[in-house]
Structure formats: C-alpha cells, structure tokens
Amino acid sequence: YPLVAKYLETNKKDGILYDPKSVEIITSLNYDITKAKVSMTAGLGICLRTIIIDSIAKKFIETHPDGTIVNFGCGLDTRFSRLDNEKIHWFDLDLPDTISLRRRFFTETERNCFIAKSVLDCSWVEDIRPGNSTLFIAEGLSYYFTESENKALVSTIKQNSPRAEYVFDALHPFFLKLYKRKKPDEHLSNKLAALIMWGVKHGRELEGWFDGVHFVEEWSQVNAGKDRFPIFLRLLFFMFPILTRSKNIILLRLG
Secondary structure, three states, X not given: OHHHXXXXXXXXXXXXXXXXXXXXXXXXXXXXXXXXXXXXXXXXHHHHHHHHHHHHHHHHHHHOOOOEEEEEOOOOOOHHHHHOOOOOEEEEEEOHHHHHHHOOOOXXXXXXXXXXXXXOOHHHHHXXXXXXXXXXEXXXXXXXXOHHHHHHHHHHHHHHOOOEXXXXXXXXXXXXXXXXXXXXXXXXXXXXXOOOOOOOOOHHXXXXXXXXXXXXXXXXXXXXHHHHOOHHHHHHHHHOHHHHHOEEEEEEEEO
C-alpha cells in the first residue's frame, strides 16, 4: 500500500515525492497497481507522512552522521536508499516473513542490517549498536498496537538507548472511533481499519507515561500539503479543523 502510493507519486509530473526504488520494485514484480485501490487522498497522505519523517531523519543524520537509525515495521520501505550518507548505521526490523521478502529487493550490508523480529519482541535491543545517538522510526505502526503495547515499546527504547529520539505517526482518538464503526470488507484499507487499536490527541500527553519522556514537536500530516487535496476537502478542513488532525507525526526525546 505505501509502496504503491510512492510509486504513483514518483510517476506524476508534479509529484511531491521522488522514490525510484519503489518504481524499481513495483516494475520488477509486474504488479497490477489497480488491485491495491490506493485512493488519491490516501496516497497523498502516505506521501506527506513520508516527507515529514524523511525531514526528521535527515536532520538527525546531519547532527549525528555516524549515528544509528532503527526502522520499525520496515516492510519494503525505501528510506535508507534515499537518505544514506555512507556513514549512518541503519537497522530495518520486521517480522521474519517480511524480512525474507525484503531480501529479494534489498541487500543487507554492514551498515544496513535486517532484524527478523516483531517490534514487540524486546530482544531486538541485542541486535542494535548500544550507546550511540539513535533515532527510532515507526511509520504506519503505532495505531495497530494497544496503548499498553505502545507504552512497553517506549519503555524498552528509553531503558536501552539513553540518547534516543522516537518518531511515529499517531491517529486522533476521534478518528479511531470512526474507523471502529466501519464494517470490514474485502478491501485492504477497510481490513486494516478494523485492526486499529490506539489513538492520542496530542503528543505531549505521552510525557505522562514515564519520567524521561520529552515531547519535542508534532506535525499535522494534512497541513503539510493541504493545497494538494481536492478543493471540497480543503473546504471541509476549513469548516472542521479537527479533520486536519486525523493523523499527526510526533517526535519524542527519551532519556
């Protein structure tokens, strides 16, 4: 789904994201992209999210050129190929079946390592470099975990990476309720909506989870590219500002 969205955006004349690796993968699969049924608005949202997280990762790399980035739930994410500075140490983590698929399109190297584990299996801490400044990324992931699972993940990061930053996208609770009212059907997006478990109004709320959790900044996925949406949606955003807060990207500093 995210891969197809980036493929479609890359092939637009006025696309906001250029991701040739996604084009390479989709082309090699000979995949009929119409089967993914990625709507214009959903695809735009995915690409805006990607751009925001890319900018956060770029800033981290500029500040810590030989630091560490851990990409949770990587799937077929192509961020390393876009941002690599030839010094950063990067870990792509996902379930074993997904990592097996990833190996078909990406080559593991000394600086870009693959970890075939669940994000919730805290033994992954043994596989990353300790002590370095580390950025943890969870894109399109947090809302499929319960609040207690999200807390456990934040606690694991904080305890094992004393100089860590954590960026993730979160769903507003109002939209969590809307998704929960949907009846799942055979469409992929509706199936995924039925699995959504958690939302938060504002990233600052997470400072109450533990000592040492510091809210840094929050970005509205919609506001990052509001002028790209159809005019009827822009009117709705104006009339109902809560719609611009459906999904936000949150940056925390831990420790």
